[in-house]
Amino acid sequence: MHETKVLAQEILDRTGQNVYLCYQCAKCSAGCPLAEYVDLTPSQMMRALQLGQDGMVLNSTTISLCASCQTCNTRCPQGLDVAHLMDTLHIIARERGVQATCTGRSRFPGYLFCATFVCLGAPTKRR
Numbered sequence: 001m002h003e004t005k006v007l008a009q010e011i012l013d014r015t016g017q018n019v020y021l022c023y024q025c026a027k028c029s030a031g032c033p034l035a036e037y038v039d040l041t042p043s044q045m046m047r048a049l050q051l052g053q054d055g056m057v058l059n060s061t062t063i064s065l066c067a068s069c070q071t072c073n074t075r076c077p078q079g080l081d082v083a084h085l086m087d088t089l090h091i092i093a094r095e096r097g098v099q100a101t102c103t104g105r106s107r108f109p110g111y112l113f114c115a116t117f118v119c120l121g122a123p124t125k126r127r
């Protein structure tokens with residue numbers, strides 16, 4: 001039978017990124033161009049992963065909306081590759097059949113932007 005791993009462990013296995021190195025400085029979130037439009041900012045995503053809130057993470061709009069701009073990576077004092085982590089979470093969510101819903105900060109025009117990308121996927125993630 002296929003074993004579903006805890007997300008933090010699965011991310012470590014697939015990417016080498018240890019989410020427990022994050023100490024919540026929130027520099028990633030401060031630079032993220034989409035932070036205003038997602039339900040979990042990058043730093044909140046890291047915290048949720050540390051706390052084992054796997055369902056919250058996989059159902060977040062963040063992994064669908066992330067534009068892979070890598071701003072978070074350049075700002076992280078711990079050298080975490082947050083963008084790679086987001087891409088990997090996107091893949092895991094698809095593998096597990098999880099479809100993100102656009103909840104949270106649903107404000108115009110952010111809502112339209114968000115809804116469009118959740119439906120179509122960010123350009124770098126379309127397959």
Ligand code: SF4
Nearest residue numbers: 032066067069070072
């Ligand atoms: S890679 Fe994604 S999470 Fe990181 S700053 Fe860019 S949009 Fe935000």
Ligand code: SF4
Nearest residue numbers: 022024025026028076
């Ligand atoms: S910048 Fe790095 S250490 Fe700071 S909150 Fe973001 S992921 Fe964590």
